[in-house]
Amino acid sequence: MIEKTTSRDQDGWGEMTSEAIQAMLMDNAARSFPYRHPFFRRLYLVAFLLVTLLILLPAWTIIYIPTKNRPRRNWKLKRCLRVRFSRRLCGLIARCEIDYLGRDLSIDLDPRKLKYSHPVNIPPAPSDILCGHPKEALDLLQASRGRWMLRYIHRYKREKEGIWGKWNNSDNGNVYGLDEVKAFWYTGEKSTAEEAPQFRRPGDPVMLHFHGGGYVLGTAAETSLSSNFPKALVKHSPIHHVLSVDYRLAPTAPWPLPLLDAISAYHWLAKVEGVEEGDITVAGDSAGGHLALSLVRWLRDQGQNVGLKMPRGMVLLSPWADLGFTNVWGEEAIRHNKDSDTIDDTFGPFACSLLLRALPASIMHTSPYISPASLLLPEARQGEKSFEQFPATYIVYGGAERLSTNIQLLWSRIRLSREFDPPIIPDRLFVSPDAIHDFMIFPWMAEEASEVYEDLDGWLRELLSADLPEEDEQSVAESLEFEESIEASWKEMVRQRRLSRQMTRESIKSHKSPVMGPVQDDLGMIRMMEDMSEEGLSMITTDISMPQFDLEMPKSPEWLTPLTSDLRPDYSLDDDEVPWYDLDGSADRDIDTETRKDR
Structure with missing residues (x-):
């Protein structure tokens, strides 16, 4: 048994031990027998998405309209809904034992795309x-x-x-x-x-x-x-x-x-x-x-x-x-x-x-x-x-x-x-x-x-x-892996590399990066619901291990329109909008702001 680092009783829970924590986790683990079967899991996920978007989301909206009911008083209504939906979606992972939401590493992506x-x-x-x-x-x-x-x-x-x-x-x-x-x-x-x-x-x-x-x-x-x-x-x-x-x-x-x-x-x-x-x-x-x-x-x-x-x-x-x-x-x-x-x-x-x-x-x-x-x-x-x-x-x-x-x-x-x-x-x-x-x-x-x-x-x-401790020239030369370099050549290489490193350090020290520009979350409620439905559909339509039970979901099905749309990597931004991570407030950029071309 592992000894606890503190002796105080945690709210009457008793002594904290490895065995006690494991028992607590097991008691609170999801019991999900009906949802493990791929066919019934898919039916459950479809029902889950419909109930969440058509029933629970309107109910949450009513609950969170008064600011006193919000998890954080400073949160806007849309943030409360997004967090509540994301937590509900997260709960599906263990309940349905979904373990295939990563990328198939045996498939190389086409760099041109x-x-x-x-x-x-x-x-x-x-x-x-x-x-x-x-x-x-x-x-x-x-x-x-x-x-x-x-x-x-x-x-x-x-x-x-x-x-x-x-x-x-x-x-x-x-x-x-x-x-x-x-x-x-x-x-x-x-x-x-x-x-x-x-x-x-x-x-x-x-x-x-x-x-x-x-x-x-x-x-x-x-x-x-x-x-x-x-x-x-x-x-x-x-x-x-x-x-x-x-x-x-x-x-x-x-x-x-x-x-x-x-x-x-x-x-x-x-x-x-x-x-x-x-x-x-x-x-x-x-x-x-x-x-x-x-x-x-x-x-x-x-x-x-x-x-x-x-x-x-x-x-x-x-x-x-x-x-x-x-x-x-x-x-x-x-x-x-x-x-x-x-x-x-x-x-x-x-x-x-x-x-x-x-x-x-x-x-x-x-x-x-x-x-x-x-x-x-x-x-x-x-x-x-x-x-x-x-x-x-x-x-x-x-x-x-x-x-x-x-x-x-x-x-x-x-x-x-x-x-x-x-x-x-x-x-x-x-x-x-x-x-x-x-x-x-x-x-x-x-x-x-x-x-x-x-x-x-x-x-x-x-x-x-x-500044880091000065590099040892011999170790630097060895790291370059020259097979038959003479002493003068590797010393020159070390000198050139140190010069390049010094220029880089000076550039880093004297500049600053572009500051991220307008970042308000101004998506409307319908746009937000569309985005949330895409997250749910991406989980439902992900390939499963038993193809015979795959139920192919059409993109943007009529029975969910306008709540769904195609899953896009730009997170529901229109083609003429700039992704939020690219916003740099360039109109306010001063001369000390660094771009990649500065180095």
Whole structure:
């Protein structure tokens, strides 16, 4: 049994232990036997959408007209409705056991059809790079094969052979380990279909980004909501090269396979693309923030053993830092921001069931790689469970989100380790008081996002223009991998590279990025309902694993018009409108505002 870090009784819930938390999660898990069958699930989802849009949405409108009934007094009516609908939609994931909302990584996207991104296939890192936590977790995954247990999903006779079907993967013959990784370069909007990624000079900063989605959904592709972050970043920050990674998702790739993909992506940037680690910033939103934390911890613990250095900094957007759910222990804690966020009670436990099904149950409370903000992990200023030697970190979260308590605890633990190991610039915590979880990816929360981008731009410029310890010329030369270079040639190469890096630093320091322009959410109610119906229909019409039960839904069916329309990646914007992440207030731009051409 794991000892609790505090002795106080949480609202009469008793002592917080690993076993007690697991029992609580199981008691609150969705019971969804009728909805698991693909045919009945599809019928239920259609009924769900109709009831929500035609009955519940008008009822919610009446309820939220008085401002005293709104989750946040500052919210407008449309925001209340959007959050309520999104939370109801989120609840479908666990109730209907939907695990196919990611992208099929076996299919390469046609780069000519992409407007903002450039697909790239990243080779797996060398096998000898695996050590430490990912190696230990991978060994456990292989050893437990055929006995994987999904702890917070209900089944009658849970121990019965074959009860978990495809989620057990006992007979598929896969060899789990390092694999090819899909990713996308974001370097700005393309002017032609065949345009290549923008040229990167030595010293230009690069961001390695991991998308959110609870490890069960989402993609790095530009049609995903998470792509709004790299799209906006290349325009409203000094980082104009963002590599967003399509790491493997938990339904087919439990932990540590997503971490292996993150390691391969980082290794590829540093050792294949030749990007200096000091030019890399690691970032992630929601579950992607958790993956970014795990990657940086592994680099801190094992980087010297495998020839990889730490990144320059880390940016975390609403990071999921307590996969053990210790921060929801107690009546008050479990209800924290329950009515003001898009996350449903059942989503997190369902996602963890898939992600950690191959590992011991206690790992979610004992491993700093899994739950760095767990209350069942002792606070530490130094050592392997601390944040000692972590790079400068920027964290942003919404005051209305359910994960705010575990993010606050994460922040306090990072700050605790800074007493002995200060970063090159101060860490930064940005709290948007009335924003929801992962709010920066939602077009209808662009007003709050614009404030973050302006603040983040200043912090990144300070970080990227700060002086690092002088590079050792011999190590730089070796990193260039010249086979027969003479001393004079590599010294000249080092000199040229340092000159380029210095010019980049000076440009970053002396400029600022365009500020995001008009960002009001001015969509009418009918437009909002149309957008919401598209979100529901995209879930219903997604391909399922049993084609014989597929009910093909026509686009914009007459019985839902005008509530539906074709699913579009520009989020219901007219052709003559500019996406919110491209708004830059150019009319007010001053001479010090930076564009990509400035570097």
